[in-house]
Amino acid sequence: MGLAQYAIVPVEDEWGVLHDGNVNGTYATKESAFESAVAAASLALRQGHEVHVSAPGREKGETALGS
Numbered sequence: 001m002g003l004a005q006y007a008i009v010p011v012e013d014e015w016g017v018l019h020d021g022n023v024n025g026t027y028a029t030k031e032s033a034f035e036s037a038v039a040a041a042s043l044a045l046r047q048g049h050e051v052h053v054s055a056p057g058r059e060k061g062e063t064a065l066g067s
Contacts, residue, residue, distance in 0.1 A: 004044035006037035008055035028056060 007018040008030055016023035019040065027033040034055050041051045060065035 001048035001050070002042060003052065004049040005052045006041050006054070008033045008037060010056075 005019065009016050009024050011023060014026040014028060015030050016026050017033055017037045017040070018024075019037075023061060025033070027036065034053075037053050037055075041053050043061045045051050060063060
């Protein structure tokens with residue numbers, strides 16, 4: 001099986017999930033984007049893929065949820 005990679009990325013004032021070169025969905029918080037990515041990663045894992053999920057750390061002045 002292949003490698004499934006999911007990265008939480010900023011999309012203007014929101015967050016998205018980068019997978020296979022496309023940003024999927026927009027989310028109000030970094031946490032909600034992460035939860036979506038983990039759900040997708042869980043399915044990929046069940047299908048036998050190696051899975052990588054990444055999320056950026058908090059920037060100065062940013063809240064814990066990234067908003």
